[in-house]
Amino acid sequence: MSKIKVANPVVELDGDEMTRIIWKFIKDKLILPYLDIDIKYYDLGIEYRDQTNDQVTIDAAEAIKKYQVGIKCATITPDEARVKEFNLKQMWKSPNGTIRNILDGTVFREPIVCKNVPRLVTNWTSPIIVGRHAFGDQYRATDTVIKGKGKLTMTFTPEDGSAPVVHEVYNFKGNGVAMGMYNTEESIRGFAHSCFNVALNKKWPLYLSTKNTILKKYDGFFKDIFEEIYQKEYKAKFEAAGIVYEHRLIDDMVASALKWNGSFVWACKNYDGDVQSDSVAQGFGSLGLMTSVLVTPDGKIMEAEAAHGTVTRHYRDHQAGKPTSTNPIASIFAWTRGLEFRGKLDGNKELMNFAQALEQVCV
Known part of the structure; x- marks a missing residue:
């Protein structure tokens, strides 16, 4: 069987514990046998991050900037116990935070809808993408x-x-x-562009939720910026794609989201996004069945990963030589989302079809 040729490289960011083991399985069994692809490899395992004083994380983020596509395995963010366990030089910051700051992107989380996983919200038949503005507000207060x-x-x-x-x-x-808390116009504008681009990409409607009736100036600022950018730059594109953009009050939006069937992008302020992304994930059946995609404001660079952790409990069993059974779906989807985006950038229909087919057989 001839392999699908991929013209440009993707950046691979390896991770930790059980997900690292699954990651290698996926790459060796599902990716490399079918694709002729140049993979720029960075080891973000905790030991190597420590060895390089976390420089490897910065290098990986710069490589994603250069090649436009990053595909990331779950990684450990160390706490006191992990510093002791791995004898680390210091308590290194979250690699996701470092990469997010360097790429200046927005994180979009999307559930993976499987036919055989029962949904807690039964009328959710299609995914809901939550875009969280991961800057400022309570988190920098x-x-x-x-x-x-x-x-x-x-x-x-x-x-x-x-x-x-x-x-x-x-x-x-x-x-x-x-x-006292704050946000910046520059950051809100970047967030707005990311959201409009993701909605256009998906051809799904976009809703921004705020509480501008109470926070007239603060949340009103978000609402006004989104509206201005929409009218100036995206309205015609949205109409051509047959989709809409609307601002809604957060309480109304939460109620509507439960009622609707899915297939929309939900732009949330920092705290709302933190809460609603978990609530949406659980409503679809599992926090483990969730993809996380970081997208830059211009929509030209993306990094995909599973939204779960490194599955330490299974890794301890694996270390003890016991049999383990770990759900690989979200890690497979990190690869497929990244490869599909590479295909889009390169105009490589064959690669896009491969990524979509691999997702279809999973669900």
Whole structure:
């Protein structure tokens, strides 16, 4: 059988524990026998990250920038116990976070719908893609406990030396809590472009959810930027594709999502995306059946991975020589999503058909 020729390379990012073992199986049995492909390999296993002082993660991200497609295995993000276990030099940051910052992309999570996996939300017959704006808000907030009576203010000091802007937040009559959080126009614009491009790619409608009735300025800023970009750059493309873009209130959107059948892209602010992506995954039946794709604002670079961890429990059994049975589907889909995107970029219909066929036989 002649192999399918792939004109341009993909970047492979190897991982840890049980997923690393499954990863090699997938590559050797399902990918290499069928494709004539140049794979740029980076070992993101925790030991090698430690050896290179995490430089390998930065190099891998730069390679994805260069070749436009990354395919990543699940990796360990070390905590104190892992630092001890592997005798690490330090508690290295999450490789996903590092790659996300370098590529400046948005993470889109999509469930894998299998005929034989029962869905908790029975009317969800087609996937829902959740796009999470993974920057700012609560995740970069400054929060504090207030002791006693006093006035809380918020001050913005302009760099140009003009008068500071002071907002009175609350007059405390006793103990309490307070928080200040922020976001940037640049980051929100990048998020909007990523979402519009993913929706166009899928030919699915896009919904942005906020609570702009309460956070009139903060969430209103998100709503206004999305609307402006849509009208200027995407409206004609959406109409040509027969899809729509709409802003909805988060509470209305949650209720609608449960009622609908799927086949839409849901753009969420940081906290909403954190919560709703897990809720959507579980509603489709399993957190383990979830793909995660990082897409840059221009839609020209992507990195695909499984949305689950390294399956440590099975790895401990494997180390002890016991038989294991680990679900490889999300890891297979990391390969297929990456290869399909490579096919799209290269105009390689044969490669796209191969990726789609491999997904079909899984579900």
